[in-house]
Amino acid sequence: MPHGLWKGLLPKHSWPYYTQAFWAASLISVLAYAQKNPKSWSSWALFGLTTWAVCMEESNGIHNRNALISWLFFVQAVAASWPNKSSKLALQFSAQVVAGTYFLSALSKLLDAGLDWPIQGQRIGLQIAKSCHQAWADFLDPLQLEAGSMQLSNLDQYSSFLPVILGLALLLEFAAPLALLNKTSKWTMGWLLVAMHLGIFISMNISLLGIAIPMFFVFINPLGWLLSLNKQT
Amino acid sequence: MGLGYAAFGEQHPFSRFPMYSHFPNWAYSFYLCDSSGHAIPSQTYGLTGGALGHQFYTWCQHLDIPYGYAKESQEQLWQVGDSMIQHLPKKPEPSIQLWRRYFYYTGDQMISQDECIFKR
Secondary structure (H helix, E strand, C coil), rough: CCCCHHHHHHCCCCCCCCHHHHHHHHHHHHHHHHHCCHHHHHHHHHHHHHHHHHHHEEEECCCCCHHHHHHHHHHHHHHHHHHCCCCHHHHHHHHHHHHHHHHHHHHHHHHHHHHHHHHHHHHHHHHHHHHHHHHHHHHHHHHHHHHHHHHHHHHHHHHHHHHHHHHHHHHHHHHHHHHCCCCHHHHHHHHHHHHHHHHHHHCCCCCCCCHHHHHHHHHHHHHHHHHHHHHCC | HHHHHHHHHCCCCCCCCCCCCCEEEEEEEEEEECCCCCEECHHCCCCCHCCCHHHHHHHHHHHEEEEEEEEHHHHHHEEEEEEHHCCCCCCCCCCCCEEEEEEEECCCEEEEEEEEEEEE
16 A cells, blocks of 8 residues: 555565665665764655655554654754754754644644544543553553553543643643743753653553654753763763 | 645655544454454564554555444455455464454443454
């Protein structure tokens, strides 16, 4: 079921050494990207390779929604190719992509469910039951079903708070562009979104790692913090 | 990103990131069983339970079968189930069953119904 790039270009399983070439290109690009001053071609290559890989995954019906990673490499490639490039430009562009993602997600909720979205969330129990049953189906671990029952029981107990919590989550997503104001707002928004994702994982057994992990590295920027610590010592 | 979605639709890397953008009154979970109806871990065949579910929706879209609210006919479920089993990453036993658990609310009560949607 061709998806994305694989629609216009036929899946070339018949190309000789297709897999080996893909992995070799990926390794070379990652090594080039990991240099102290990476060349823009490595970001462009990783953008192309991740787009290709995710399209293949989507074509196989996997749907892990790893859309963000390709965009991050794209904006970093643009930043590296910028006429007046600075080291902060890549992070700035990446933050814009992350903020835009959450804002689009909030907009999707409004478009699909309207202002009723926080109230519709009473049916969140169905997603919890589904997630836990899916987790059980992996290895038939009964603990997954027990965890699901416990989560549903908690949901029943605190159901009156649910529209408020969901409403706050929706507001947080809409407010994501505020992260672009300054470093403090970016860091604060980052931790608020981490809390939101943790809450979703604990209560619903749903992890959106394809979005949450890039957000963590871009908004909270632990690598930049470690580098600045290193410079001080 | 939004403009790209407007132009190309939900095609990677363009997306409007509809992360649980609505909560319909239905949810499906899928699992595999042997010929006696005893559950088999989906990881035996290289797929998580979640991926099994994604495969169902992908095949429904590919075969132009509307899904949700258990409105799919037996023939449609059989067709989708057949495709899913044929495309498991690891070859399954000759006799295998695909089951679906359908979750929905009636009032405040959650109901779950199990149904064999394909067997060979």
